[in-house]
Amino acid sequence: MNAKNKQQNNEIPRTPLKFIWFVLKPVKGWVFLSATLVIVASIISTGVGYWIKLFVEAVETAQTERVVFFAIAFPLLLFLMQLLFRLSGYTMSIFACATRKHSFDVLSEYTLKHSHSYFINRFSGSLLSKVSNVNNAVDKMSIEFLFTHLTTTVSFIVTAVLLGVVDARLSIMFLLMAMILFFINIKFAPKKRQLSLGSAKSMTDYRGFLVDVLTNMQAVRQYVNVDKENVKLNKLSTEIKSKSKASWFYTEHILLINTFILLFFSIAMFWLLVSLWQKGSVDTSDLVLVIVLYYQIAYSLLHIGRVMDFTARSLGEIQEGLEDILIPFEVLDNGTNELSVINASIEWTNVNFEFAEQPVFKDFNLSIEGRQKIGLVGESGAGKSTFVSLLLREYDINDGEIEIDGQDISSVTQDSLRKAIAVVPQEPALFHRSIYENIAYGKPNATRQEVFEVAVKAQAHEFICTLPDGYDTLVGERGVKLSGGQKQRVAIARAMLKDAPILVLDEATSALDSESEVAIQKALEVLMEDRTVIAIAHRLSTLRKMDRIIVMEEGKIIEDGDHDSLSQAGGVYERLWNHQAGGFLKE
DSSP states (O other), X not given: OOHHHHHHHHTXXXXXXXXXXXHHGGGHHHHHHHHHHHHHHHHHHHHHHHHHHHHXXXXXXXOHHHHHHHHHHHHHHHHHHHHHHHXXXXXXXXXXXXXXXXXXXXXXXXXXXXOXXXXXXXXXXXXXXXXXXXXXXXXXXHHHIIIIIIHHHHHHHHHHHXXXXXXXXXXXXXXXXXXXXXXXXXXXXXXXXXHHHHHHHHHHHHHHHHHHHHHTHHHHHHTTOHHHHHHHHHHHHHHHHHHHHHHHHHHHHHHHHHHHHHHHHHHHHHHHHHHHHHTTSSOHHHHHHHHHHHHHHHHHHHTHHHHHHHHXXXXXXXXXXXXXXXXXXXXXXXXXXXXXXXXXXXXXXEEEEEETTEEEEEEEEEEEOTTOEEEEEOOTTSSHHHHHHHHTTSSOOXXXXXXXXXXXXXXXXXXXXXXXXXEEESSOOOOSSBHHHHHHTTSTTOOHHHHHHHHHXXXXXXXXXXXXXXXXXXXXGGGTTSOHHXXXXXXXXXXXXXXXXXXXXXXXXXXXXXHHHHHHHHHHHHHTTTSEEEEEOSSGGGGTTOSEEEEEETTEEEEEEOHHHHTTTXXXXXXXXXTOBTTBOOO
């Protein structure tokens, strides 16, 4: 992430209303045009009552020409109103679709730039749900504002004016009723928003847990835990039911209060209207006007609580998503310098690092020469995987320096650092895409010939050609359609294509059968040529050809040398070597 991206990300609003305007701003011209069309259409829609009043007056006074005029003009007026609403719908579709894309782009880009710790502490399903919820809520809020809030506001103003034309007291009573409804619903809004937030969070938790179960369905079946997982899902769905019901009941409670307020003012207003009619202060056309206006606006006023409920729920979903997605990045680029690698030497100087408030490295020092191949050995918890994570700057160290060719990795961009390092993990991360796409992931602009060449070198071409669709075969989610050895060879081919000067092998052969290991060892020998290599392995036999072996224990280097010297030194490495069973290090 360069400085420009960092600045842009810091400018993303964290509050719902500001975020909505942030994604609407690029298409504000279309928003303004759509709003203008809605306003004009709403004025005509509410003003229909006045046209009916004029029509009734013409009928009562037997003005034939005016009756004919209004009879012809009235349908045309309704057509114009609908035409304006439809035009506003077209313009709305333009800005709504653009807004949806902008919101997706902003949130997905920000999410993908979080550090490693952000993702390991969250369900991927929950993150997906939050991004989707925010986008859906923004989309609905934009449309709701124009078609409900703006329409109701315009109708309210026009109604108040037209009632005032009949009698000022009618307008005053109408305004008083609207104010009481508004303030009562405002008072209920905070609790309603809290209930809506709880309902949204329970749904997010359910989706996150369900995705986690589906992702690990093989383990669920193997350990006969389908019923157990269903019990947990049932518990989460019960929570959804409880919180959704509480939110819904509260909404109905608000609507019931609104109904009684509306009933009281309806009786008062119509009593006043009838009194005025009896006194001759208003005529039949005025009666018709007031009745039409009142019943046009009454539904909107009655359901002002539902509208506010929808608004509160949408704002709650946006807030819940933004609070988790837009948290500050833990690992930031401190400049725009690109890492330049020539020798690929690595230097750790007085490195201190804590994880979960527990010390992992303390005054750790290590020097790796360029093109040197080293093996990291140690029992679980020794710090081997953390070593790799810090080299990739998935976490920031507390103190000290990690340098590549004399450049502090914290002073160069994360992208340039990771471009210089290829990783072949124990469990390769494959996408549910074709084998070709998975290999080409190491170099997006690679030619097909380059992909074929690295597949041959990685001992993968032969098995790929036996598949039904060859290189176009979809590998399934996380590569489930391939064997462990096949996935490793695809990962090695991808690393070859990346052609990075530094190579990390994270227990790349520890879980393979002997036949697969032989093929992969041949591929690794090609991959390791002329590179700085850091290899982590439980199968110590895979490290015999390393230039140097580092033995780690509780974040410290306790032995350093080649295989021959360490296996006879009477130390930890010799003990681990002698304790091998079937070629694996006992945990």
